[in-house]
Every structure is written in structure tokens, then in C-alpha cells.
Amino acid sequence: MRSILLPTDGSTPALVATAKAVEMAKEREATLIILKVIETAPIVDVERMAESSALMRPGEDGDGVEYAKELADAERVPFKVLIKEGPVVGEILRAVEEEKAELIVLGTSSLRGLNRLYLGSVAKAVVSQAPTSVVVIKPTPEEIDKVKSLLRRVIEPSPEKAVRSIIRTRQFRIGVYLFATYVIAYGAFILAGSYAKDLFRQEMLGMNIGTVTGITIILVTIALAIGFNWYAGRSEGAS
Amino acid sequence: MAEIHPLSLAIFILITVATLLISIYASRRVRTAGHYYVAGGGVRWFVNGFAIAGDYLSAASFLGITGLIAFAGYDGFIYAIGFLAGWIVALFLVAMPLRAIGKFTFADALTTKFKSRSIRLMAAISTLVVSVFYLIPQMVGSGSIVGPLIGLDYEVGVIIIGGLVVFIVATAGMVSTTWVQFIKGFLLLIAVIGLTVGVLWVAGMGPFEFIGKIISSNITLPSGAQVTGEAFMSPGLKYKDPLDFVSLSMALILGTAALPHILIRYFTVPKPSDARKSTVIAIIVMGIFYLLILFLGLGCIYFFNQGVTGVINPADANLSAPLLAQYIGGDVFYAIISSIAFATILGTVSGLIMASAGAIAHDIYAEVLKKKMDEKRALRISKLTAVGVGIIAILLGILSKGQNVAFLVGLAFAIAASANLPALLCTLFWKRTSEMGLVMGIAAGLVSSIMLIVISPTMMGSGAIFSLNNPGIISIPLGFAVTIGVSLMSKSEVKEVITEKTAT
Incomplete structure (x- = not known):
């Protein structure tokens, strides 16, 4: 050669x-x-x-x-x-x-x-x-x-390359998994709220399942955002 | 002519003057189209985070959802959750890569791969349709709350709000819009925290105890009907058709990250990582907001059932939040909350007009029609367009007086999710996306969602051909299917474009 x-x-x-x-x-x-x-x-x-x-x-x-x-x-x-x-x-x-x-x-x-x-x-x-x-x-x-x-x-780098380099990072892939998990959980919540309303009426923590789940979804969304940002920021700092 | 509230009027004038001063001050820094459309790309992520929240939390969120929870309990809350859930798409999929490809507008982002005029034109049309659908309820909202809150007539309210917004966007575009939205996001957060603390303090209960108390008692609704607290705090009071609700939820979660006036905020920060950070700030602000708004709505219905009649106006659910403020903190608090409601409309309408002006002046006039112009002229045309769009918004607001237009917000989300999201996600993540696929996909999403709205019960009443009020469940999958299907059928030209670029 x-x-x-x-x-x-x-x-x-x-x-x-x-x-x-x-x-x-x-x-x-x-x-x-x-x-x-x-x-x-x-x-x-x-x-x-x-x-x-x-x-x-x-x-x-x-x-x-x-x-x-x-x-x-x-x-x-x-x-x-x-x-x-x-x-x-x-x-x-x-x-x-x-x-x-x-x-x-x-x-x-x-x-x-x-x-x-x-x-x-x-x-x-x-x-x-x-x-x-x-x-x-x-x-x-x-x-x-x-x-x-x-x-x-x-x-x-060209915009396309910049996008590819973002998509290829580990943190982005983890974000996609988190997204999929979230959507499935949220979908289950909406379907249960629409088709299994009785479940939402069951008592839980002095409230009912529907309310507790709803509040939990909001808190999880905030926690997910903070956690993901912390993780992604750390990976950016490392690279 | 409604009765004038001097204190509300005074705070309202104060906000107006502050807005004008910010705009005049900011206008000195705006010299190029880049300054005008994206504030030169130099907004800090923390400021942008609050501004995103200020852009997104419209009057529909603050006044509408408080009223919805007060009148329909759990169904209102589930709506609030849906508004927040959509941000997960922005956080994980859209924010960072979008910042890497975008310039001024949504259409810019879609045309980085193919320098295609047809894609740009379709994206610009879609931007205009979504923004106008979103804009009309905001204008009607501004007119209809201005009477009871401050004491001005409907038309006067619409013209004042419209005029102010025109001033904001025509002087300094995204620079002043950013500051107005930042301040508004901050004020709104303080308002809900203040009201929530007030509700719990007056009720003398902790937050969970308060919800438990409502579930265990019997509730008299504003309409006079009696329900158990259990029924009030579970789904089904407002949304009778489960499929319709699923359709609406789909539109909310998938539409948020495809609203053009939200997407343009991402172009204002320097780096992709800043786009992510500002999304996180926005999610924190909005998460707190949508969590606490539950207590605002429940507070109204709780005090109403305690025998306080003034806390709810059975004829107008939108007044619930200000009336609650009046009960808790008297006239001063009422005036403050009313003025914040105005600031709310200002921030959102400014964002919408920026998005629309960008679509007309930058996308259609400068790029599709290929008008050659220098920086100065481009800036002047952008400003003139913003003034034009603002005047149209005022006219639309006056024409829609008395119409029930709140449903248009849900439809704007559905159109965004059907037309914009498939194009955006495919451009970002799918190599085989073709020019034809994007054009046909946007067209299919746009046309199908509008057609389904036209033949829905909202427009046709009981004889409707299509039984759902929200088209999302049909039009969103259709938008994706057409984008992907047409891309697979048409031969991809991506490869040629890339080699051509690197070879020169």
C-alpha cells in the first residue's frame, strides 16, 4: 500500500x-x-x-x-x-x-x-x-x-453536520429513550382517564388515584427536565 | 360602557408605559434582520427560559384553565397536564438539533437540507395558519376581559392591546418581545404562587388536605347542578366522548413543539446547549404554574360552595382567577392579577406576530419571491409587515366579537402537530426524507386537519359528518404517513446535494 x-x-x-x-x-x-x-x-x-x-x-x-x-x-x-x-x-x-x-x-x-x-x-x-x-x-x-x-x-460545520453530531451523542440517545418512556406513561394515563374512569376514583393518600397521578406527572416532568439537563451538562463538560 | 376600575387602570397604564419604554430602549440595538428576528442570537438561556414560559402561557392557560378547573374539576386539570407534557418533545427531541439548523423562522429550519422554495412556501403558509388560529382567541380574550377588569369597551381593549403589540414588535422585534415575555413569565409565576398561598391560607388547610376535603364533600357547580366531590375530581364532567379527549391530548402533546411562535424562541440563544437549558427553565416555571393552577380553580369552587358567590361568575368562567384574587386580597390584588392577565396577552400576541411577520417578510417576500434587498431595506420591510399583521389581528379580534373562539387554541395545536411536527422530525432525524415528502406532508396535515374541523360538531353542530371536535387523532398520523410515504416513493436527492457542497 x-x-x-x-x-x-x-x-x-x-x-x-x-x-x-x-x-x-x-x-x-x-x-x-x-x-x-x-x-x-x-x-x-x-x-x-x-x-x-x-x-x-x-x-x-x-x-x-x-x-x-x-x-x-x-x-x-x-x-x-x-x-x-x-x-x-x-x-x-x-x-x-x-x-x-x-x-x-x-x-x-x-x-x-x-x-x-x-x-x-x-x-x-x-x-x-x-x-x-x-x-x-x-x-x-x-x-x-x-x-x-x-x-x-x-x-x-454545516448545519446538517451539527445536527448529526448532536443526534449521535450518548445523552441525546438517552433523551430519546426517556422521551419514549414518558410518552408511553402519559398515553397510559390518558387512556385510563378516558376508558377506565373508575380506577381514577379509587382513594389514595387522602385524595384519589387520578389526582395523585396527575400531580405526579407534573412533578416527574420537572424532575426529568432537571435531571436530564444535569446529565447532559456533565457529558458536555467531559467531552 | 363598563364601570371603570381606577386602580386596575392605573396598574394597566403603568405596564403599558413600561412596555413602551423597554421597546424604545431596545430599538436602538436593532440594526439588522438578525437583531430583529432572533435578537442577534445572543439571549441568555435563563432569560430565554422565562421568555418561553411567557410566550407559551397564554390567556387560555391562566384565565381559561383556572375557569375550566373551577367549572369542570378534573377535566380542567388534565388539560393543564397536557399543556405541560408537550414540552417533553421539545426537551428531548427538538430543542438542541433545532438550534443547530435554524436561522430566523420555522421555514428556515426545514430548508437547511433542501434549498427548496416549495418547502419554504408550505412552511410559511402553515406558520400563518397556526399563528392566526392561535391569535384570534388571544385578541377576543383581550377584548372580552378588558370590560369587567378595567372598565373599557371590547373594541377599545382589542385596539389598545393590538396597538401596544404593534409598537413592541415594530420597534425592536424579538429584542423587546423577549423582554416583555421574560417579565410576563416572571409576573405570572408570582401571580399563581401568590394566589395559591392565598387560597390555602384563607381555607386554613394544607395543599393535600385541601384536595382531600373537596373530594370528600358535595359540590354545587356554578351552573347550579349538584355532584359529589368524587365525581368532580375524576374525569368525565366536560369531555363526554373519550375518543375526543384522546384526540385532544394527542394534539396537545405533539403540537407544543411544533408551534412556530415557540420554535422561533430557540433561535435566539447562542448554542444548542443553551436551547436545552432554556427548555429546562421553561419546564420548571410552567410545571409550577400548571401544578398550582389546580389550587386556583379548586379555590374558586371551594369558596363558592362556602357561600361566597362573588368568587365565580357563572356566565364567564374566564373571570374566575381575577375574582378569586378579589376575594382573597381585595381590590389591590384584583387590580394586580387583572393587569398580569393583560401582560399575559401582550407577551403571547407579540410572539405570534413575530412568527407571522417572519413567515411573510422573510420567507415569502425575501426568499420565495427572491426580492433582492440590503440589510436596511430588509429590516424596514420586516417592521412594516409586523405592523400589517398587527392591524389584521386587531380587525380579526373585532370581527370575532361575541364568538366562542376558545376552541381555536386546541385546533391550532392539532394543525401544528399534523402539519409541522412530521416535517420537523423527519428533517432532523430521517435521512431519506425527500423534498416532495415534506411539501406533501405539510399540505396533507394542514388540509386534513382544517377539513376535519369544518365537518366537526364545532362547526356543523349535531349533524356533523365527523364526530370528534379535535381532528388530531386522524390528521396527525396522516401527516406522518404522507411525509414518510411520499419520501419513500420519491427518489432522494440528498446525496447529490452533499457532494456538490463539499466539492466546491
Whole structure:
């Protein structure tokens, strides 16, 4: 099975490289290996901010993996996601070996001045050390614009996708079961009230069954709403 | 001309002025159609929860159900339970996914999947029909209680309420509507709690003891008839035909989450989780309301049987709640409750006019007829439409004077459940739903429920062709069957639409 390795950090050059890698994978009928490396080396906030702005990262959310998945999916390119922890260059080189990728596609920025000295060495290091060919993408301004407009669509999912992602959650399914149970119970209450009126007249708790059941339904409705909200809120917080 | 109640009039004017000030203040923040229709989508869930309750708890709920319980006992209570039960559909099935797809109107939600003008047109028509059916009783209610409560004539009442609502919706649309509904929901909650405490305090009993006392004693109904407390507190006093009652219950539980003026409230919060949270707040508020309203109705009949004749007007069940307030807390309490009843009508009518104006200006004019316009023009047209709808509401209210129109609320629920709910649920949950299925489903639900109403005893009297007053039991399954059946028969085009979107 042929494969192309795409290391991505969500920066704009990486996103342009993603589009290129998907295109190439489609041409060659290869699998796209999406690699994200989480750096273990401690990094101070100021440094991260400097890096983010220098690399034109769209923000904390744009981790690049989602973007690559969406793009590959749309082009029907088979893909695989790897999340690794460690030094960036080392992990990229290891992934090439392990996955037997025939090509690495990655982006680099045309950094200048101090930033060039400080960052931007990943591509250089990969090119010099990789056992395979490396395609290094330096995006043009037009490519950056194109990628940004695509990104907006990926980050803001379509309404249909948003609905599907809500419906697929566990809490929503549990809500559907609770709903079904409630409707059956309420249906039984209405049918009994319509066709078994004598039952409703039986004494209960100093009142009658009908009144006690009616009050219970209202209290259960309130309790169900509070309980479900508590549960759903907790699951949202966890995810 | 009825006798003027100065205190009621004073509080009424106070509420009116407060409403006007809120609207004027809010209007400064409304600059786009998004602000106008959904308050910019930035309403907090807690506020929206109370506003949903304020939107939903109409005069039919407050005045109508109190009267119904006072006059028909348990059958009134079971009605209250049905009004609450419908919220379970909103909580578990509709609230969260609806927020994810909706923009301004019910039709927007249905057209996210297919960008179809026919679906939009059908949804807009259905929105208008349901809202008008719901609106007429509210307008008639405002006119008919204004006389006894404040001392103004029927027409004056309708024009004042209508005029105020037009002002609310024309100045700041959903922003001012939200605040009016929020305040009203809050006031209504205080009103029922105050009245319930008053009833139990004057009666000198605990809540369960009070119900037990009524069940164990003999009851003289306002009509003069005698029944046992046991019969009064069990089903069958009002609804003689069990099937009719089942039909009504179906309409209530399935119609609530399909009322367009309720659905648009969900578009005003930022996130799907906020939609759920506001539903929960609304359910808590309404649950307390519908539980306590039992004591209001029973309080009326209890004191009536204690020999207090002024607590019930045998000719008008709708006045039970204010009269009860007068007995418990004198003229001040009477004035307060009467004014809250007015605020109640204001909040609900504003919601209904917003829903109708959205259907006309946004759905039909801007989207179906494809009129190109900028933000400013869109906003102006929306406001003008709201004024137009408000004037029509006033005219309908005046024309329906003296008609018994309370049944229209139950029918609005039935139409919503038959036409809107199948389309909404299928759009959200069923992948094979087709454009044709939605169009035919809404049409079938709409036409069948209206036809069945026309040939029902409500319209034709004893010679009716269809024996039930509420069409729900036939038209709701029919609406679902047509939506699903036609979808299965017509070839689905969903796949093409999706690939086309992702490829560009």
C-alpha cells in the first residue's frame, strides 16, 4: 500500500501543504498519513504566542488534523491519523520508517529576521535527514486565501453536520429513550382517564388515584427536565 | 360602557408605559434582520427560559384553565397536564438539533437540507395558519376581559392591546418581545404562587388536605347542578366522548413543539446547549404554574360552595382567577392579577406576530419571491409587515366579537402537530426524507386537519359528518404517513446535494 506522510500543526503553510498532499495522494492512489506531533519540550506562553503569530496559526482550535480529515474525506482519499508526542523532527522521521511512506509533504513559512533564526528549522531538518523525497510547500498569497476560505467551512460545520453530531451523542440517545418512556406513561394515563374512569376514583393518600397521578406527572416532568439537563451538562463538560 | 376600575387602570397604564419604554430602549440595538428576528442570537438561556414560559402561557392557560378547573374539576386539570407534557418533545427531541439548523423562522429550519422554495412556501403558509388560529382567541380574550377588569369597551381593549403589540414588535422585534415575555413569565409565576398561598391560607388547610376535603364533600357547580366531590375530581364532567379527549391530548402533546411562535424562541440563544437549558427553565416555571393552577380553580369552587358567590361568575368562567384574587386580597390584588392577565396577552400576541411577520417578510417576500434587498431595506420591510399583521389581528379580534373562539387554541395545536411536527422530525432525524415528502406532508396535515374541523360538531353542530371536535387523532398520523410515504416513493436527492457542497 502506497502512502504519503503529512505532518501538520495547523499553521497556514501546513494547511496549504494539506491541500497539496490530498491532491497528490489522489493522483497516486495512496493513503494519506496525517501526523500531528505534540511537543513535549516545555514552552512558555510568550514563546507560544510568538510562534503562533509568526506561523499564522488560525488559533487554538485549528489543529490541522480535522482539516486534513475533512479534505481527504471530500476527495475520497483513504487516510490514517497519527498523534505522537515527542520532538517534532524525530517523530516525523520515525513515522516515515514505521509507515513506510514514499513521500513527505510539509509546509514551511518564508520567515525573515529573528523568527527565521528561531523557528522554521523543522522542514530543513526533515529534508536533510529523511530517507525519502520531501515536498516542501511555500505557500503563495493566493494559496493562503484559498485555504483560509476552506478552513472557515471546516471549522464552522454545516448545519446538517451539527445536527448529526448532536443526534449521535450518548445523552441525546438517552433523551430519546426517556422521551419514549414518558410518552408511553402519559398515553397510559390518558387512556385510563378516558376508558377506565373508575380506577381514577379509587382513594389514595387522602385524595384519589387520578389526582395523585396527575400531580405526579407534573412533578416527574420537572424532575426529568432537571435531571436530564444535569446529565447532559456533565457529558458536555467531559467531552 | 363598563364601570371603570381606577386602580386596575392605573396598574394597566403603568405596564403599558413600561412596555413602551423597554421597546424604545431596545430599538436602538436593532440594526439588522438578525437583531430583529432572533435578537442577534445572543439571549441568555435563563432569560430565554422565562421568555418561553411567557410566550407559551397564554390567556387560555391562566384565565381559561383556572375557569375550566373551577367549572369542570378534573377535566380542567388534565388539560393543564397536557399543556405541560408537550414540552417533553421539545426537551428531548427538538430543542438542541433545532438550534443547530435554524436561522430566523420555522421555514428556515426545514430548508437547511433542501434549498427548496416549495418547502419554504408550505412552511410559511402553515406558520400563518397556526399563528392566526392561535391569535384570534388571544385578541377576543383581550377584548372580552378588558370590560369587567378595567372598565373599557371590547373594541377599545382589542385596539389598545393590538396597538401596544404593534409598537413592541415594530420597534425592536424579538429584542423587546423577549423582554416583555421574560417579565410576563416572571409576573405570572408570582401571580399563581401568590394566589395559591392565598387560597390555602384563607381555607386554613394544607395543599393535600385541601384536595382531600373537596373530594370528600358535595359540590354545587356554578351552573347550579349538584355532584359529589368524587365525581368532580375524576374525569368525565366536560369531555363526554373519550375518543375526543384522546384526540385532544394527542394534539396537545405533539403540537407544543411544533408551534412556530415557540420554535422561533430557540433561535435566539447562542448554542444548542443553551436551547436545552432554556427548555429546562421553561419546564420548571410552567410545571409550577400548571401544578398550582389546580389550587386556583379548586379555590374558586371551594369558596363558592362556602357561600361566597362573588368568587365565580357563572356566565364567564374566564373571570374566575381575577375574582378569586378579589376575594382573597381585595381590590389591590384584583387590580394586580387583572393587569398580569393583560401582560399575559401582550407577551403571547407579540410572539405570534413575530412568527407571522417572519413567515411573510422573510420567507415569502425575501426568499420565495427572491426580492433582492440590503440589510436596511430588509429590516424596514420586516417592521412594516409586523405592523400589517398587527392591524389584521386587531380587525380579526373585532370581527370575532361575541364568538366562542376558545376552541381555536386546541385546533391550532392539532394543525401544528399534523402539519409541522412530521416535517420537523423527519428533517432532523430521517435521512431519506425527500423534498416532495415534506411539501406533501405539510399540505396533507394542514388540509386534513382544517377539513376535519369544518365537518366537526364545532362547526356543523349535531349533524356533523365527523364526530370528534379535535381532528388530531386522524390528521396527525396522516401527516406522518404522507411525509414518510411520499419520501419513500420519491427518489432522494440528498446525496447529490452533499457532494456538490463539499466539492466546491
